[in-house]
Amino acid sequence: xxxxxxxxxxxxxxxxxxxxxxxxxxxxxxxxxxxxxxxxxxxxxxxxxxxxxxxxxxxxxxxxxxxxxxxxxxxxxxxxxxxxxxxxxxxxxxxxxxxxxxxxxxxxxxxxxxxxxxxxxxxxxxxxxxxxxxxxxxxxxxxxxxxxxxxxxxxxxxxxxxxxxxxxxxxxxxxxxxxxxxxxxxxxxxxxxxxxxxxxxxxxxxxxxxxxxxxxxxxxxxxxxxxxxxxxxxxxxxxxxxxxxxxxxxxxxxxxxxxxxxxxxxxxxxxxxxxxxxxxxxxxxxxxxxxxxxxxxxxxxxxxxxxxxxxxxxxxxxxxxxxxxxxxxxxxxxxxxxxxxxxxxxxxxxxxxxxxxxxxxxxxxxxxxxxxxxxxxxxxxxxxxxxxxxxxxxxxxxxxxxxxxxxxxxxxxxxxxxxxxxxxxxxxxxxxx
Amino acid sequence: xxxxxxxxxxxxxxxxxxxxxxxxxxxxxxxxxxxxxxxxxxxxxxxxxxxxxxxxxxxxxxxxxxxxxxxxxxxxxxxxxxxxxxxxxxxxxxxxxxxxxxxxxxxxxxxxxxxxxxxxxxxxxxxxxxxxxxxxxxxxxxxxxxxxxxxxxxxxxxxxxxxxxxxxxxx
Ligand SMILES: Cc1cc2nc3c(=O)[nH]c(=O)nc-3n(C[C@H](O)[C@H](O)[C@H](O)COP(=O)(O)O)c2cc1C
Ligand code: SF4
Numbered sequence: 111x112x113x114x115x116x117x118x119x120x121x122x123x124x125x126x127x128x129x130x131x132x133x134x135x136x137x138x139x140x141x142x143x144x145x146x147x148x149x150x151x152x153x154x155x156x157x158x159x160x161x162x163x164x165x166x167x168x169x170x171x172x173x174x175x176x177x178x179x180x181x182x183x184x185x186x187x188x189x190x191x192x193x194x195x196x197x198x199x200x201x202x203x204x205x206x207x208x209x210x211x212x213x214x215x216x217x218x219x220x221x222x223x224x225x226x227x228x229x230x231x232x233x234x235x236x237x238x239x240x241x242x243x244x245x246x247x248x249x250x251x252x253x254x255x256x257x258x259x260x261x262x263x264x265x266x267x268x269x270x271x272x273x274x275x276x277x278x279x280x281x282x283x284x285x286x287x288x289x290x291x292x293x294x295x296x297x298x299x300x301x302x303x304x305x306x307x308x309x310x311x312x313x314x315x316x317x318x319x320x321x322x323x324x325x326x327x328x329x330x331x332x333x334x335x336x337x338x339x340x341x342x343x344x345x346x347x348x349x350x351x352x353x354x355x356x357x358x359x360x361x362x363x364x365x366x367x368x369x370x371x372x373x374x375x376x377x378x379x380x381x382x383x384x385x386x387x388x389x390x391x392x393x394x395x396x397x398x399x400x401x402x403x404x405x406x407x408x409x410x411x412x413x414x415x416x417x418x419x420x421x422x423x424x425x426x427x428x429x430x431x432x433x434x435x436x437x438x439x440x441x442x443x444x445x446x447x448x449x450x451x452x453x454x455x456x457x458x459x460x461x462x463x464x465x466x467x468x469x470x471x472x473x474x475x476x477x478x479x480x481x482x483x484x485x486x487x488x489x490x491x492x493x494x495x496x497x498x499x500x501x502x503x504x505x506x507x508x509x510x511x512x513x514x515x516x517x518x519x520x521x522x523x524x525x526x527x528x529x530x531x532x533x534x535x536x537x538x539x540x541x542x543x
Numbered sequence: 544x545x546x547x548x549x550x551x552x553x554x555x556x557x558x559x560x561x562x563x564x565x566x567x568x569x570x571x572x573x574x575x576x577x578x579x580x581x582x583x584x585x586x587x588x589x590x591x592x593x594x595x596x597x598x599x600x601x602x603x604x605x606x607x608x609x610x611x612x613x614x615x616x617x618x619x620x621x622x623x624x625x626x627x628x629x630x631x632x633x634x635x636x637x638x639x640x641x642x643x644x645x646x647x648x649x650x651x652x653x654x655x656x657x658x659x660x661x662x663x664x665x666x667x668x669x670x671x672x673x674x675x676x677x678x679x680x681x682x683x684x685x686x687x688x689x690x691x692x693x694x695x696x697x698x699x700x701x702x703x704x705x706x707x708x709x710x711x712x713x714x
Pocket of ligand 1: 168192196281282283322511
């Protein structure tokens with residue numbers, strides 16, 4: 111069995127309550143940190159653990175905390191990104207719903223390390239029922255002296271609140287999230303300045319993903335060495351993978367980074383193989399934004415090495431033959447899947463979710479959706495396929511935020527690896543599936 | 544809606560205290576959720592103006608926000624809004640057939656409301672429950688692994704009980 115850091119105890123009935131969480135050793139990391147460790151020591155543990163951001167970008171967490179502007183006299187904020195909207199990703203909900211105190215404990219540790227006195231959990235508006243679970247847990251934490259004034263007599267005080275979004279994928283981008291939290295449209299800001307210097311209300315701010323924050327209590331309890339001894343290369347620790355699509359056992363799995371993809375897809379401990387005994391056709395390994403890979407390239411790299419579930423291995427081969435770990439949204443497609451149609455749903459998604467600030471993204475996502483619709487419905491031409499590639503190239507790298515890239519990569523990669531299928535749509539003048 | 548109900552006011556006041564002094568505009572999204580619920584599921588100009596006056600901001604600051612977020616309806620909706628996810632993972636697991644079932648049964652297309660005002664059908668993008676696709680949302684509730692049979696059961700139930708999906712999400 112793989113090591114469980116985030117999902118340990120997840121099946122224990124009543125885990126969402128303070129009593130059960132506490133009985134299982136919960137809040138011991140807060141006690142340890144607030145009594146025995148300085149904020150810098152907490153940051154040090156997280157830095158040395160090798161923990162990387164689990165929201166998609168994989169940026170080293172401790173290093174990000176280190177950027178917080180300490181010279182500023184403004185208050186500092188620690189914000190949890192619970193926007194979870196990347197198609198194929200449903201891991202944060204799992205934590206928030208079943209183990210809200212783990213998230214709260216991580217928030218306290220992060221806020222303490224950063225010197226924040228107020229923190230927010232920004233959660234997508236569709237998940238109001240999870241917001242209520244977390245608010246209830248927060249109220250319990252206040253009642254038990256874990257939040258509020260002078261936590262556990264340490265002299266450190268923290269207020270923690272939940273804030274709902276209202277349906278906008280772009281608010282997962284951290285500067286759009288901060289805009290939204292200020293009661294505005296979710297338009298990403300131009301960086302720099304980065305939130306660590308100019309964040310919420312213009313104050314130094316760190317935004318982290320739910321899963322990143324949930325790993326912190328374990329690191330503080332067990333020490334950075336225990337965490338960094340798990341995993342492979344620069345992919346330390348465990349990662350939640352949201353597995354969905356045409357597999358026998360969809361769900362949220364905690365893996366040790368470095369697990370072979372083959373094992374993840376086919377072993378009964380995880381996905382349990384392809385449904386109906388079908389053949390694996392393709393995988394989008396890290397949420398809809400990352401390049402799609404055909405079966406042979408997701409299982410093995412071009413050099414014949416087994417592909418592993420890690421930041422390095424999944425991106426090996428660059429965009430020619432590799433992909434990315436991203437948010438860990440693992441979408442599996444069997445041989446009955448029309449790649450063009452699947453891509454069309456993604457293109458529609460990005461068009462719908464573009465905030466509209468940059469012309470290449472606003473217009474390009476609409477064009478790509480339209481052209482894909484044309485091809486899928488049998489009215490496309492061979493030129494359309496090249497036009498798609500061309501548009502994707504003009505979006506990539508030319509926008510304020512990475513949503514543009516996220517819209518371009520799925521299109522470029524689907525055509526790179528499945529061009530024949532696009533051509534077949536054109537030749538047959540209909541979808542072959 | 545002319546003002547928040549007496550049940551909602553304490554919640555509104557609690558929310559207003561979550562932000563530092565002078566940053567009460569942050570309460571806009573939470574307050575719009577409550578206002579929409581108390582205005583039959585949509586945000587009329589009058590409702591938005593009321594929220595603007597409460598937060599001491601310009602009405603335009605509310606309109607521009609309300610029009611940005613897909614959960615806010617700027618037109619009247621039916622009593623029960625059924626939101627069907629259409630993004631890749633749900634599509635892989637039959638979301639299109641599920642949507643077709645709802646359009647057939649209700650006799651309306653996505654984006655429309657039944658003539659009796661009971662149901663509105665909406666397509667939405669990824670609801671972050673892809674492991675249990677296909678997924679639909681009604682009010683604050685998620686329904687997952689929705690087969691046609693399950694959809695039929697739900698629809699019958701909602702029809703019988705005159706389901707209302709716009710309730711204060713904080714309650
Ligand atoms: C379009 C877009 C959507 C994003 N959505 C999310 C999201 O839903 N959740 C999340 O944690 N990060 C999301 N991110 C990444 C955040 O910008 C940010 O990198 C992350 O919250 C940082 O936390 P981490 O370092 O702990 O991963 C998104 C980024 C982009 C560009
Ligand atoms: S890339 Fe798209 S989503 Fe990002 S800021 Fe530009 S228009 Fe908005």
